[in-house]
Amino acid sequence: MATTEEIRTQLAELVNDVAGVPVEDVQLDKSFTEDLDVDSLAMVEIIVGCEEKFGVSIPDEDSKQLKTVGDAVAYIESHQ
Amino acid sequence: MTSIQASQGSPYARILSIASAVPSRVVDNAEMCTYIDSSDEWIQQRTGIVERRWVGEGEDAESLSLDCGGRAIERAGLTPEDIDAVIVSTISQFVQTPGLAPIVAAKLGTAGAAAFDISAACAGFSYGLAQAEALVRSGAAHHVLVIGVETLSKVTDLEDRSTAFLFADGAGAAVVGPSDTNGIGPVVWGSDGNQADAIFMTQSLQEVAATGTPSWLHMHGQPVFRWATTAIADAARRALAAAGLTPDQLDVFAPHQANNRITDAMLRHLKLPDTVKVARTVKYYGNNSAASIPMALDAMLQSGEASSGDTALIIGFGAGLVYAGQVIRLP
Numbered sequence: 097m098a099t100t101e102e103i104r105t106q107l108a109e110l111v112n113d114v115a116g117v118p119v120e121d122v123q124l125d126k127s128f129t130e131d132l133d134v135d136s137l138a139m140v141e142i143i144v145g146c147e148e149k150f151g152v153s154i155p156d157e158d159s160k161q162l163k164t165v166g167d168a169v170a171y172i173e174s175h176q
Numbered sequence: 177m178t179s180i181q182a183s184q185g186s187p188y189a190r191i192l193s194i195a196s197a198v199p200s201r202v203v204d205n206a207e208m209c210t211y212i213d214s215s216d217e218w219i220q221q222r223t224g225i226v227e228r229r230w231v232g233e234g235e236d237a238e239s240l241s242l243d244c245g246g247r248a249i250e251r252a253g254l255t256p257e258d259i260d261a262v263i264v265s266t267i268s269q270f271v272q273t274p275g276l277a278p279i280v281a282a283k284l285g286t287a288g289a290a291a292f293d294i295s296a297a298c299a300g301f302s303y304g305l306a307q308a309e310a311l312v313r314s315g316a317a318h319h320v321l322v323i324g325v326e327t328l329s330k331v332t333d334l335e336d337r338s339t340a341f342l343f344a345d346g347a348g349a350a351v352v353g354p355s356d357t358n359g360i361g362p363v364v365w366g367s368d369g370n371q372a373d374a375i376f377m378t379q380s381l382q383e384v385a386a387t388g389t390p391s392w393l394h395m396h397g398q399p400v401f402r403w404a405t406t407a408i409a410d411a412a413r414r415a416l417a418a419a420g421l422t423p424d425q426l427d428v429f430a431p432h433q434a435n436n437r438i439t440d441a442m443l444r445h446l447k448l449p450d451t452v453k454v455a456r457t458v459k460y461y462g463n464n465s466a467a468s469i470p471m472a473l474d475a476m477l478q479s480g481e482a483s484s485g486d487t488a489l490i491i492g493f494g495a496g497l498v499y500a501g502q503v504i505r506l507p
Binding site for chain 2: 113135136137140141143144156
């Protein structure tokens with residue numbers, strides 16, 4: 097089981113890969129859209145990337161609730 | 177027992193020629209933003225589209241089909257009488273019957289070629305190509321004209337700011353004929369009718385008649401984006417493998433020109449080498465549905481970006497949902 101920090105680090109790499117956001121900016125309190133300027137299409141790619149990377153399933157209705165990096169990390173932790 | 181003779185086809189088929197018809201009216205993002213509340217920057221960031229083509233005065237699905245179909249026959253070194261089947265893929269023949277293909281076959285001057293329309297939306301060109309290849313190899317036809325044509329501007333809802341900037345018009349054609357070597361790889365295709373509501377018309381024709389209001393083409397963008405960047409990227413990988421090619425043996429990648437962001441995501445998934453030339457005509461043509469792949473291939477061939485003999489991976493995907501992809505050798 098990955099720790100919170102391990103998940104955040106891997107998620108940061110993913111966000112960097114998809115949207116070009118510097119990995120150090122991807123902190124738990126950051127909003128994907130407001131702070132990191134991740135648009136809706138990039139968000140879809142990040143969700144799909146999380147599913148592949150962490151072996152979780154994130155249906156569309158759940159993914160809409162993931163506003164911050166912390167939301168996503170917590171979701172992955174509780175669904176691993 | 178009386179025996180029934182079987183048709184004798186060619187061992188292989190290939191694309192003999194490609195041509196396209198680019199509509200005359202240029203609609204740039206500035207004009208689009210007079211219809212919808214959006215911006216050039218927003219549209220470009222999410223789609224890569226700078227401008228799109230709409231039909232102008234005197235242009236429609238039939239005229240575009242005749243334009244590119246006629247030139248494809250010429251480029252193949254054939255005459256219309258040599259064409260014995262015409263397949264038109266379109267959602268822009270705005271009556272249920274007759275199909276557009278018989279009209280095009282007659283006006284091009286074929287000798288009463290077999291002719292029918294197919295409805296496979298943005299996958300239409302690859303669907304038509306798969307059928308043409310099978311017809312030539314079975315002997316049911318010798319030279320097949322495949323046309324993808326759309327006038328999506330006629331069903332674009334200019335009050336829908338999530339789709340209005342995407343849809344466009346155009347046509348592309350290919351002539352498929354017999355060959356001593358193979359020029360069309362195995363088709364990888366399928367459908368997911370469970371997502372029939374992802375890309376849809378807002379009303380049936382009966383409802384249009386009853387309400388007197390138009391029916392528009394609408395789309396739920398995010399589930400389609402998710403499907404395209406996962407299932408369809410994987411189908412593209414399988415089409416390459418089915419043809420027996422490795423990524424380094426591929427010259428051109430021409431996915432349906434829906435959105436550059438989908439193309440980018442597919443490239444990440446497929447891990448194609450930088451040497452592969454990638455179709456990006458959505459930038460200037462918009463999303464031309466069934467026409468986008470042959471329009472892209474013709475533009476790349478005419479500009480010299482792609483060359484005769486190149487291997488190209490094409491894949492179409494769209495409303496249905498349906499998809500089809502194959503590796504081809506460019507004429």
